Amino acid sequence: xxxxxxxxxxxxxxxxxxxxxxxxxxxxxxxxxxxxxxxxxxxxxxxxxxxxxxxxxxxxxxxxxxxxxxxxxxxxxxxxxxxxxxxxxxxxxxxxxxxxxxxxxxxxxxxxxxxxxxxxxxxxxxxxxxxxxxxxxxxxxxxxxxxxxxxxxxxxxxxxxxxxxxxxxxxxxxxxxxxxxxxxxxxxxxxxxxxxxxxxxxxxxxxxxxxxxxxxxxxxxxxxxxxxxxxxxxxxxxxxxxxxxxxxxxxxxxxxxxxxxxxxxxxxxxxxxxxxxxxxxxxxxxxxxxxxxxxxxxxxxxxxxxxxxxxxxxxxxxxxxxxxxxxxxxxxxxxxxxxxxxxxxxxxxxxxxxxxxxxxxxxxxxxxxxxxxxxxxxxxxxxxxxxxxxxxxxxxxxxxxxxxxxxxxxxxxxxxxxxxxxxxxxx
Numbered sequence: 324x325x326x327x328x329x330x331x332x333x334x335x336x337x338x339x340x341x342x343x344x345x346x347x348x349x350x351x352x353x354x355x356x357x358x359x360x361x362x363x364x365x366x367x368x369x370x371x372x373x374x375x376x377x378x379x380x381x382x383x384x385x386x387x388x389x390x391x392x393x394x395x396x397x398x399x400x401x402x403x404x405x406x407x408x409x410x411x412x413x414x415x416x417x418x419x420x421x422x423x424x425x426x427x428x429x430x431x432x433x434x435x436x437x438x439x440x441x442x443x444x445x446x447x448x449x450x451x452x453x454x455x456x457x458x459x460x461x462x463x464x465x466x467x468x469x470x471x472x473x474x475x476x477x478x479x480x481x482x483x484x485x486x487x488x489x490x491x492x493x494x495x496x497x498x499x500x501x502x503x504x505x506x507x508x509x510x511x512x513x514x515x516x517x518x519x520x521x522x523x524x525x526x527x528x529x530x531x532x533x534x535x536x537x538x539x540x541x542x543x544x545x546x547x548x549x550x551x552x553x554x555x556x557x558x559x560x561x562x563x564x565x566x567x568x569x570x571x572x573x574x575x576x577x578x579x580x581x582x583x584x585x586x587x588x589x590x591x592x593x594x595x596x597x598x599x600x601x602x603x604x605x606x607x608x609x610x611x612x613x614x615x616x617x618x619x620x621x622x623x624x625x626x627x628x629x630x631x632x633x634x635x636x637x638x639x640x641x642x643x644x645x646x647x648x649x650x651x652x653x654x655x656x657x658x659x660x661x662x663x664x665x666x667x668x669x670x671x672x673x674x675x676x677x678x679x680x681x682x683x684x685x686x687x688x689x690x691x692x693x694x695x696x697x698x699x700x701x702x703x704x705x706x707x708x709x710x711x712x713x714x715x716x717x718x719x720x721x722x723x724x725x726x727x728x729x730x731x732x733x734x735x736x737x738x739x740x741x742x743x744x745x746x747x748x749x750x
Contacts, residue, residue, distance in 0.1 A: 328510065332447050333378060336454045337371040339517050342524045343454070344370060344398060344416065346461030350468040351412035352402040363401045370394040392417055419464075420457055427453040451513050452492050458520060459488040462527075469531065476534050487523045491516040610637045614647045615654070615678060622658045631665045631672040639680040644749045649724045654678070654687065656721045657743050661691035664741060668692045687745040695738055721745070 345367060349357070357363075370391075377383075377390045395413040404412075427449055466481050498512055610616055615637060626633050643650070658676070665672045677688040718732075725732050730747040 328506070329446050329450075330378070332450055332510075332513065334371070334375055335514070335517065336450055337374045337378075339454050339458075339521065340370055340374070341367040342521060343458040343461040344395065345524075346458070346465045347416040347419070348399065348402060348412070350461070350464035351415055352399060352404050352408065353468065357402055366398045366401050369397045388417075391420070419460060423457050423460060424453055427456065447509075447513065448495055451495055451517070454517075455488040455492050455495075455520065459485060462488070476531070480530060484523055484527050488520055491520060610639050611641045612639050612643065613641075614643075614650050615639055618651050618654050618658075619676070622655070622662070625662055626658075626674060629662060629666040629672070631662065631674055633674045633676065635676040637676075637678045639678055639685070643680065643685065645685070645728065645747065649727065652724050653721050653745055653747075656718065657687065657689040657745070660718070660743070661689050661741075664693035665691045667694050668739075683749050685745075685747040685749065687747075688742065690740060690742045692739055693736075693741045 373390045373394045374387075377387055380386065392413065395416055396409070399409045399413055402409075462481075462485050466485075469476065494516060495513065498509065619635065619637070623633065658674075661674050665674055671692055673692045675688070675690040677686065679686045722732055725745055725747060728747040728749065730745060733744040735742045735744075
């Protein structure tokens, strides 16, 4: 096996390294923090570009280590995270790659690995096997990270994708024992095995996306069911409150007539007090649209308990050509986010709500004060809650529901004010 062939395989392995580095980055920095723009994908080319450059400069350990660390650090900008986390993640990834490389070298040399020691393909075989082992380890690390989320992927799927690099290693070891095998055949096999692992990389990502989408749909379904039950509860409560107010009003009228006959100042004061209480028990939203009134009145109680000032402007008909649960998911999530943000503000806790229907279009606006801290990726707002595995689907569900009605979402923010706007087009 000539040195030129080994150099070609070294270059191929450097490009293959992009794929296990991507797995490690997903595991240590988290795939949720990945920037959306496809231009950031080009950062992965930094690794093969710089390592190939160092290959032609010569075998200088300090140079190789420096170039590997610089490459990993540049690639880490594909993800949004703090500088401390970026440095720690790059260090851990490099450490794992280095340790694996050292172990492979030790097994190949000091332990006289009989399967490859006497073959003319020892160097290339060790190179390929080392890359496949690192790739297999990267899959295991990513599995551990994904398992922390509420994404349950069957173990047989994990097993299949972990088995691909493992079986590739076994195939390499078996093939090089065939004395009649020609260099071209060995080279072709190695390239095919690496290609299979690259293909499995993209198939693996597609399967993860499918399962995450499934979890998102389950979350949306559960959210709709939750709001449906709350809507039913609020409707029943409003009916009872209406009946209560009606009875109390009648009783107050009767007491008032009796008080006029007896000229009792004490009775008059009691009646006035009860009338004030009754007025304060008026519904927050009374548009006569059952769905909108239910969700706004339900959230008003929560807003009031948090000590948040609120202003609401609604102009909608009694009936709208929209699925009730879709409307509740949109308004409910926007208000949940607004309440969560506004309650953290030390002073001037405020929420403004607008829901306007005009010319077959619904305009929804929720504006709230916030502490000025946002967790933003390029095209989306990430959850700031501590348990990220169980949160973060709110705005995703809003966008998904809005898309159903060919609508649009818009989010604006200033130093202390956050605004969410939604437009829905109804037939």
